[in-house]
Amino acid sequence: MRTVLVDALGAGRRTLSATESHHLLRVLRLARGGHVRVVDGAGLEGIGTLVDVEGPLATLEIGEVHAAPPPPPVLVLLGAPRGPLVEEAVTLGTELGATAFWVVRVERTPPGEVRLDRLERVLDAALKQCRRTDRPALRTFPTLAAALAALPDGARFVGAPGGAAPAEARELAEAGSAAEPQGAGGVAGVLPRPMILGIGPEGGFTSEEVDSMVAAGFVPLGLGRAILRAPTAVAAGLAVLLA
Numbered sequence: 001m002r003t004v005l006v007d008a009l010g011a012g013r014r015t016l017s018a019t020e021s022h023h024l025l026r027v028l029r030l031a032r033g034g035h036v037r038v039v040d041g042a043g044l045e046g047i048g049t050l051v052d053v054e055g056p057l058a059t060l061e062i063g064e065v066h067a068a069p070p071p072p073p074v075l076v077l078l079g080a081p082r083g084p085l086v087e088e089a090v091t092l093g094t095e096l097g098a099t100a101f102w103v104v105r106v107e108r109t110p111p112g113e114v115r116l117d118r119l120e121r122v123l124d125a126a127l128k129q130c131r132r133t134d135r136p137a138l139r140t141f142p143t144l145a146a147a148l149a150a151l152p153d154g155a156r157f158v159g160a161p162g163g164a165a166p167a168e169a170r171e172l173a174e175a176g177s178a179a180e181p182q183g184a185g186g187v188a189g190v191l192p193r194p195m196i197l198g199i200g201p202e203g204g205f206t207s208e209e210v211d212s213m214v215a216a217g218f219v220p221l222g223l224g225r226a227i228l229r230a231p232t233a234v235a236a237g238l239a240v241l242l243a
Contacts, residue, residue, distance in 0.1 A: 001037045002028050003128040004048070004060075005135075009040035013051070014060050021058040024050070036060070041127065041135030043067050068133040073194035074098050074238065075154070077147060079106035079209075080114050081201035081230040087122045088231035089199070093136070094126035096238040099194070100137040104147045108203045114140050144209055148216045151196060156218040157241065158198035159233050160210055163220030166240040173219040197221075197237045201230055 004020045016024060024030050030050050038048040038060065044067055048060030076098045080086055090101055101123075103114050119138055127135055141147040155173035164172060173195075198205070198213055205213070214220065223236045 001035060001047075002030075003037045003039055003131060005124055005128055006038055006040055009038060009042075009044040009046060009062070009065055011046065011062050011065050014038075014048070014062055015054075016058045016060065018056055021056055024058050025053065025056075030058075037131070038062055039127070039133045041124070041133070043070060043134050045133045071097055071099055071132075071134060072242075073100070073154075074242065075100040075102060075152070075194050075196045076234055076238070077102045077104060077151070077196060077198040078230070078234065079104055079144070079198075079200040079205055080109045082110050083112065083115070083118075085202075085230050086114060087119065089234045090119055090122050090136075090138075091126040092231050092235040093238060094123055094132065095130040096235055097242055098136055098197075098234075098238060099134065100139070102139050102141060102147050104141045104144055106144050106201060106209055107206045108201045110201070116140055144205075144212065148212065151216070152194055154194040154196050156196045156198070156213075156216070157221040157237065158205065158210060158213045158218040159200070159223050159228075159237050160204070160220035161222070163222035165222055166243075169219045169221040170241070173217075176217050176219070195241055197234070197241060199230055199233045199237060 004024055030036055032050050034050050036048050039045045044065050046062050046065040048062045050058055051061045052059040074097055076093050078089055080103050157169055157173055198218055223233055
């Protein structure tokens, strides 16, 4: 069953936005009486039945709504590569379970603006395609130092050539994060600490940037002998950490 995205999901009649109506009527070609999965990006989902079409807008009758189990928190700290690679990294990361993306300008980030509005649309498309109910958070930072200063507590990894094997890296990072104080957002033993994965742009983080991340508690994580593109590195890192 295909998926549409709404805000503040609840039972009852709901007219979809122009974008979601177009997707439902023109792309999915759902007929009246047809059913579609409805999610709100905040963990709620339900089943909607197409009951009316007025002009370009579709109206659903949404039945019982329920909450899906929350995913484990996983933050991807992405040194921004070229625009298309940022979009691919967000798509793959969403499919593989990332719950937040922090896109950061670093030394090897190419010139040009990171388009947050475009990334939001890419992220929503990936969410619907992979049948998630939760929308990953998305932030941008002008410098690596600013992002490091804002990071929550958690087990921290940075993809780096010659880094530790996944099992060893997890042991090192978990030992380091266990020694950190609980952040202000929760109580020890109640809220899970996130895993944080740092991936650089084309050419990777510079040695100075890696050093600053290690000083901030990141453990270098080896992702194999091959040189990976940034989106592939995001996918590989998430796969080994969440295995």
